[in-house]
Amino acid sequence: MKKNNPRRSFLKKATLSTAALSAGPYVFASSYDQKLRLSRTYRNESFTANDQINLGLIGSGIQGIYDTTAALKVPGVKMVAACDLYAGRLDRAKELWGADIFVTRDYRKLLERKNVDAVIVATPDHWHKKIAVDALKAGKAVYCEKPMVQKFAEGQEIIKAQKDSGSICQIGSQGMSSLGNEKAKQLYEDGAIGEIVMLDMYNDRYSAEGAWQYPIPPDANPDTVDFDTFLGNAPKIPFEPKRFFRWRNYQDYGTGVAGDLFVHAFSTLNFILSSNGPNRAQATGGLRYWNDGRDVPDVTITLYDYPKTDTHAAFNAAFRINFIAGSGGGGGFRLIGTEGEMEVGQNSVRLRRSKLGMVPGGYSMIAYTEETQQKIKDGYAAQNLESRASSLNIGETTWEAPRGYKGGHYDHFYNFFQAIRGKGKIIQDPTFGLRAAGAALLANESYFKGHAVNWDPKAMKLV
Known part of the structure; x- marks a missing residue:
């Protein structure tokens, strides 16, 4: 990792290596605002019927359909099988991908x-865990949705199964392979924000659907839904359609907001920083509005500590989720450093660099006489704490994906299928997946225990 790069050197490099989208002030002006273009190239390949990768979907629900839709856009992939415990989803699979x-x-x-x-x-x-391990043992390449596991201890079983089988296993945090992540990693390693100090992540929602109150089909009954199989190793209870179709709301089957949303952020954060993750978490929150029987919070804030490593300074991360945000909703992911900040999305990165004020102004000087004020000013001037160079290269640069960019979801599957063909390596293997999932699960561990919890990010276990 390159550290302490001068502002001028960094910005010159960034400008000369990226094509400009729009004309604007030169980068060496005292303040700038520019837009630059990101790019992605794919292999130009064609495949015969015998070269196709035949794909099966296990879990043909909301995310499964979005995943498969993205996967089938990659050349050389054919959908051949689908599995689900609700008969209506199997009918939908045939509608989408063919009766055969x-x-x-x-x-x-x-x-x-x-x-x-x-x-x-x-x-x-x-x-x-159960299905991923069985699939790997069966010799299948596996794309497992995030979070990789529901419980900490399950991760090592997937890691072992992947190593023993030699099969490809990609964890499905779909933004991981995006242009935004790729550029943010490059900028960070080039010293764009200096030493990282804080990560600020939030996700606000203001709809029943956003709070996981998904529709329940009118034909849901014990004949159309294999509820007993759905329960798996969870406590046995009578048929309850809400638990099947809105499973994210229950600890028995899901991982709450942490497993659904935090894990995306940890995947991106750990990737950009080449980090193993945090070593401590403290969570708070509550069930503030969606009192529909769920047993997980709909508002939560978790603070994480990241230890100093060879690739980043010690820093803090704040993760905030609000499922009843009267503001209307929105989200953000900001890396804040000693020399700037980056807002990272799948399709863009916005870098802001500001001047650090080192000389006292009128606020604190008011307590002194005019004569003393002048002496203080002369003393600071002699130290040259705010040189002319420190006032240059202050402003904002936005890197944006071009029109027609296929998106991070496509890129993650492209990465997966290229690895299957032996033409590349996956970007999110089970070890990476466990570190991202483990960090997210710390929030639940802390919230339900009511105190801070510690984690060994290298060994991937609770301390």
Whole structure:
């Protein structure tokens, strides 16, 4: 990692290496505002029917459909099988991908099929480990949705199964392979924000759907839904459609806002910084509005400590989720450093660099006589704390994806399928996935225990 790069050197490098989108002030002006273009190139390949990667989907719900839609945009991929525990989703799979695809309620039957090369595991969280391990043992390449695990101890089983099988396993935090992440990592390593001090992440929502009150189909009943299989290793209870279709709301099957949303941020943060993750978490919050039977909070704030490493300074991270945000909603992800800040999205990165004020102004000088004020000014001037160079190169640069960019979701699957073909390496393996999931699960551990918790990010275990 390159540290302490001069502002002028960094900005000159950034400008000369990226094509400008719009004309604006030169980068060497005292204040600038510019837009620059990101770019992505893909292999120009064509595939015959025999070269196709045959894909199976396990969990044909909301995320499973979005995942499969993104995956099938990658050349050389064919959908051949789908599994779900609700009959209506199997009907929907045939509507989307053809009446000839194989459908089943039993994922094991899908894994037995020799024409399935790779699977997407997009089930409720409490099934991730079991199905991912079984798929790897069956010799399938696995794309497992985040969070990789529901419980800390499950991660090592997936890591071992991947190593033993030698199969490809990509964890599905879909923004990981995006242009935004790629550029932010480069900027950070070039010293764009100096030493990191804080990460500020928030996600505000203001809708029932955003708070996971998903629609329940009118034909949901014990005949159309295999509820007993859905429960898996969770406590046995009578058929309850809300728990099946709104599983994110319950600790028995999901991981709350931390597993759904924090894990994306940790994937991006750890990737940009080349970090193993935090070593301490303190969470608070509560169930403030959506009193629909759920047993996870809808408002939460978690503070994390990151220790100093070879790739980053010690810093703090604040994660905030509000599912009843009267402001209307929105989100953000900001890396704040000693020399600037970056707002990172899948399609863009905004870098702001400001002047650090080192000389006292009128606020504190008012307490002294005019004669003393002048002596203080002369003393600071002699130290040259605010040189002319420190006033240059202050402003904002935004790197944006071009029109027609296929998006981070596409890129993550492109990365996955290229790895299957032996033409690249995945960007989010099970070890990376456990570090991201483990950091997120710390929030739940702290919230439900009511105190701070410690984590060993290298060994990936609670302390």
